[in-house]
Amino acid sequence: MSQKKNFTKGFLKENPVFVLLLGLCPALGVTTSAFNGLGMGLATTFVLVMSNIVVSLVKSSIPDKVRIPSFIVIIASFVTIVELTMQGYLPDLYEQLGLFIPLIVVNCLVLGRAEAFASKNTLKSSVIDGLGMGLGFAMALTILGGVRELLGNGAIFGWKFIEGDGILVFILSPGAFIVFGYLVALLNKINKTT
Amino acid sequence: MKTFKRGGVHPEENKLSENQPIEVLSVPKRVTILLGQNLGANSKPVVNKRDKVKVGQLIAKGEAFISANLHSPVSGTVLKIDDVPDQVGHNKAAIVIDVDGDEWVEGIVRSSEIAKDIKLSKEEIVKKIQEMGVVGLGGAAFPTHIKLMVPEGKVPNVLIINGVECEPYLTADHRLMLEKGEELLIGISILMKGLGVSKAIIGIENNKADAIHLLKELANNFLGIEVQSLKVKYPQGGEKQLIKALINREVPSGKLPLDVGCVVSNVGTAFAVYEAVQKNKPLIERVVSVTGKSVKKPSNLLVRIGTPISDLIGKVEGLPEDTGKIIGGGPMMGKTLISMNAAVVKGTSGILVMRENESSRIAVKDCIRCAKCVSVCPMGLSPYLLAIYGEQERYEDAGLEDVMDCIECGSCHYICPSGRPLLDYLRVDKVRVGEIMRNR
Amino acid sequence: MSLLKISGSPHVHGDNSVKGVMYGVLYAMIPAILASIYFFGLDSLKVMLVSVVACLLFEYLIQKYLIKGEVTITDGSALITGVLLAFNVPSNLPVFVIIVGAFVSIVIAKMSFGGLGKNIFNPALVGRVFLLMSFPVEMTSWPIPKPLFSGKVLDAITGPTPLGILKEGLDAGKSVSELSQQLPDYITELLGNHGGSLGEVSAIALLIGAAYLLFRKIITWHIPTSYLGSVIIFSGILWLINPELYINPLFHLVTGGMILGVFFMATDMVTTPMSPKGMIIFGLGAGIITMLIRIWGAYPEGVSFAILIMNAFVPLIDKGFKPKRFGERIKNG
Amino acid sequence: MPISKDAITHPGIIHEVGSERIYVKILSQSACSACHAKGACSVSDLEEKLIDVKIPSGKSYNVGDMVTVGMEKSLGSKAVLLGYFIPFLILLFVLITMLAISDNELLSGMLAIGLLIPYYLILYLLKDKLQKTFEFRIKE
């Protein structure tokens, strides 16, 4: 696969959220606004890229059987780094994302990529893969958050352009499922036609 | 008023021919006797091409356990023994006889005098019935003698006679009960003797009050025969439902009436038994109702087995202009005929002609889960689900949902507001599940 | 003579059709429609019209342009959804909000599943609950009835529903007997001259319709009976324990959407179990959940939630409570 | 095996054929079984298990044959009961009693967890009996 394709596949064809259906908990849990979605997406991207880097660097010095626990430790470390950094420098966002930051650890996307891709590929392609997938994830979360914010609050990225309250359900939990459902259907359709 | 509890429907009765006495249809020019007329294995021909046969002569022998003898209903020459299209157009083995005169084999008593005394013993009765090729005339054409051969360990204690005729339009049994009441009762007594029971109940639906009245009166002269009137409800004639209605026993899934101590026979069968045992006459003719709203002269005809259906139609002054469907049997369970050239078989209880505007099904829509089909199913099944399984080819699931219990009464399709062809899919299910079970 | 037809049996069909069933329900709703027009005036007519037109339009558009199948808006089911949605909202609901509700009912709750017969949740109720969550202000300001010919043409005074009065009062620590002065008497509640959603206020009008439905055998007794039964038993027990804290069962029966819900919405056959036993379980469950929410929950009214929650259980109920098979029980003798 | 309402079945492939038993390999699917991405994420959730089954009399099998192994559904529930639910009850019961008699959360917690050991020991001792209970059958 060419590097470019490797990078772009995460956006449509193999979008981790809409197509592969990975990491749904944060995808539904934090996307009450586009900004939160973006924040979560970028945090995940960071963890993904960093752990991909480390995994592809150390891949040959790890015995097969402890691969997974080693990866978990590596990933968990980066998650904690994100956690601490956010707490220090983006306290408001940290509060909004709450529980879902530590849960990046169990996001199958991260572990899956480390395991399936980085542990077999070169540093460069691992970085590209992580970046592509991570940004795909971030994009998905931003779109989901954006749609929910727009419908639920009449705003995008906090910029309110419709007066009044919007349709509240969309920022509540049912709205997450419903919007997500239709987005998956839409993306299926797009992927089928292209 | 007695009836079965669960499910059932009440379609328009339309018994147009109920007041028409049974007429004898003249002998046709050629008859076609299918070798597989009855439930079970085909009969083996014992005549050859160009052989001369007489009325009542054995022409095919039932050799397998479940199969029956066939006798020539006419006298003439065997034209061929070959595949011919049956009522639905599939090619089936048959003996075709060209008619020539009306010569009967000896020993058949042809007088209409009523022979009351039952001279034969239990075993002789069963043997006679087998010899004479008597099969059930209630629809499935199950060889009657097998019903009388009670297996070890089962004890029948009541004979149930099915005079329900719950199918709309059909009146053959009704007329038979009215016109041959006494013979019928003698036939029943013979069956009782053959079976070794001392009790028989004739179940008749309330819309045949005259028959109930008549038989009740006549039954006073017979020991152990009781007539019971029943509320009109389809499919009361189904044997499981009838047993439930009359003696409140439920035949368990996959079991036979005998397992709850009874045997069910149709009134026509009882009459055939009478003729076979008392008159030595094989089953070569039966009463067929030819009816329909557009039919000029709805009738009940006594016809020879093997008569082309076109002859029957001719007798009622021809096929009406606007005919949309011709059905062998009643409107609920009958089969559509593909042409009128096919012949009457032992199981043919009626020929129903439907007008064009009656014969289309309503447009099929998706199931709206109205549960009507569930509530009318006399077997307590979930037809909507079974039909979906059929559609999606999930036959294993259909098997687990007891689709094999379906008696194919069609009540579910009849009632469905979405016009779903439920029974059609259930039939597919049943065939497929049958295949699966056989493969196991 | 055209071609003979061949088909499987049966060859006759009962005279029932989907359309017949649906229009039967519509006829049954006429008394309640009239009552709502009487009590809430032309506003109510407006809400109903908007809702019905929007529902039909959405259904038409989806069937024509997205599913690209047969258009079946004349079968009456979208019409019922429209009327019932209107029945479940206050008469002063803004047009925009009604249209959102119709969209949710038809597009999300019905057509996404494939249309009539396939939806798991009751469309009108999904629409209503969605609106309740999204527009709590609009959905909980109930205009006081201003009967059509009563002369007073006051503009939209809002007031609480009887259940609202009760809930608020109890939450504020008042006792039932203190509150009962504020509550309308039972005659008023039966007739419908009090605050509430369009179609729920007049229990009498609804009961007339319900009787028609039962008479025409469009609905069966199972769900209404078990639903109302469990409500009576549940509230009755609590009432007997402490009549100052828990109001009597009769009040629960005639107030809020109970009658509407029980006879018109909990009986929607699409979203309810298939076997009689299953229906009884459904009714019991819905009754209990309704009372849980009414008595201990945040909302004064729980009928919609209860029915929707039980809708979710329908597949399980259908699995667990099959119709009774013939011949399972061997009875000899 | 007739169509039985109460059987759970699992397709598998014969891995090894012994004199009396055959070993059938099944794929136990994890939560992600329905996931399209299981190729991308072959973590530890696609796992293979070997099931040994007694050979029905009069049949012979070859390595690589597709077979379906099955077991009464009630046995599945029984397995969940023994494997998970009873230990859960032990956990809960010990914890509650311990917390009732002492206030030491650490001790109570550790003890509750610790008492699982004798439970599994007992299971271990009942090994043979369990072996008989959880007998698989083979279809086709």
Added chain:
Amino acid sequence: MSDVIIYSVITIAALGTVSAMILFFVAQQFKVIENPKIDDVEEVLPGANCGGCGYAGCRNFAEAIVKTNTLEGMNCPPGGTKVMDNVASIMGMTAEVQAPLVAVMRCSGSKANAPAKVQYDGPETCFFAHNLSAAESGCPYGCLGLADCVRACKFDAMYMDEETGLPVIIEENCVACGACVEACPRDIIELRKVGPKSKRIFVSCINEEKGGVAKKHCSVACIGCWKCEKECKFDAITIENNLAYIDFNKCTLCRKCVVVCPTNAIHELNFKPRKPKPEKKTLENEVKTDAKVVVESEKTEGKPLAKIEDEATDNDNNKE
């Protein structure tokens, strides 16, 4: 400050070690018994999971191949020889050569050739219609046109021709998985050798009725007249139960039988069009409608069924 570091390292290292031990045991218990070859083999399989190989899915097939370590009797119809060659090279073996097959439709009872005499009113499935009665045309052998076969085909190799009411096989897509053969309740579809340059000759009828009866249902029925049998010099044609059958192993594609058939029941596919010569035997309209069927499946501009002209040129293609 350094306390934190010490505690952290101790805690996590301790936890890590414990996990390591646990996982060591896990590793011992759950030895991966998977042969990596399975993945490799699965990779080259088409992934259609059609079941044509006799296994539940492609992976099962791959497992079976690797497990049994033999290719005997193993064939992937969709993939054909190419895939099996690939598999063989992974396994380090040679694949059995299997002559490629393709599905052919052996009924030409189109709406025009076999006009409906009754009208079927029931669910759209051949299986049910077959059990209910003969076809609308009355032919108890002919195609029911309700597309069970088309639905069974997972390779988009079939579609229903609206005009003829018959299924059409798109040769290029057909992988000879046999699903349609299995699905057809009337056993109309047959898998035949593709033949050199996809040329095939076969009797497009399976009606076993006597000629007269068959002809009543359908104008292009095989009437069992023996003409083709007599014409064939290679003993490729046998007639049984009033029905001719051409053995594709013996047929040399000489096309002589095609011409003698009085009902045009013998079809030839993918031959060069013959030089059109005036037709003498059959009715004009029948030929036309029949031609439609052939053209559909040929996807060429074939003018069917005239006189023998160029059979010799094709004669040497028949060995394989």
Added chain:
Amino acid sequence: MAKKESTFLNMVLTLLIITGLSSLALSGVFELTKGPIAKARKEKKERAIKAVLPEFDTMLLKMVMPETGKDSLEFITAYEDSLWVGTAISTYTYKGYSGLIKLMVGLLPDGCIERIAVLEQKETPGLGTKIADEKFKHQFIGKDPAKYILKVKKDGGDVDAITAATISSRAYCEAVQRAYDAFKRDGGNK
């Protein structure tokens, strides 16, 4: 490079190294971010205190146990030029629509409410969250809870509840009342 064998020793060593390294790294990051985290927390609090009190230069912390409620309240007494200018009280209620609501209530020495800030809440967006809106908070400014009844109008008080969020409004009042009561009990000043 060949893969390491999965021997017991190898595995344990690898994991030890990895965990050791990662915990080292983590504690490093922790040390690095400790400052900023603490600062962020402090700033947030200070911002809130400043938002509810008039200008001040010194502040004094203490904990006061209210009569009702489980936890003690934090009192921040503020002085400008050693003059008591007001007290900020971090108060709470669990009766919010989604439980806990934390407020910072600024009281002037005379007991009047200076301003109120919402510290923490999980109310429904668009409904309960309006307790942080000016429109709602504004009505408390300058009110003396001794005269101004801290209850929603429905319950006989003086506070205009947020439409469709009575529960949140009620809880808000309760929290303010708790702060005020503690303030009074504490003697009002220091």
Added chain:
Amino acid sequence: MDYIIIFIGAIFVSNIVLAQFLGICPFLGVSGKVSTSLGMGGAVLFVMTLATMVTWIIQKYVLDPFDIGFLQTISFILVIAALVQMVEIILKKVSPPLYQALGIFLPLITTNCAVLGVAILTIQKEHILMEAVVFAIANAIGFTLALVIFAGIREHLDLMNVPKGMRGVPIALISAGILALAFMGFANLV
């Protein structure tokens, strides 16, 4: 009483799947068959309780005393991963047939997301051990409830001819959304 509030709260009011969005992957992935989803519930019940107990103890007696709370994530995930594996090994050692029976009956339990989430949540809520255990049990039950209802819905949807574009995941998600909507009726039900 507190326990009841925790219990009902976790099952109905803020259901782990429908309101907290934890364990969505298995919720969408496994819930195909009612019988197995019930069995899975049993397994989750045990694992979640056990994991919560262990992580609670670690938090309270290791992380808190040494003031290394920032290691929560990494230590919890290690413990949970190891624990889940350990249960499997023990079962396999103790009784292979039992283990096989489970294997054929249940999909593997990889609901790490929910398990870790509950472990962290219970710490955040400052539960005591018993409360933590009740919380874990309730969440496991809530998870099972959602799973079983959903398995039913999925089985049901399989029977329906859902429009092509919506088939599968989209319609499942929309059903889940409506279910979540209905569950909101339980708001404040304690």
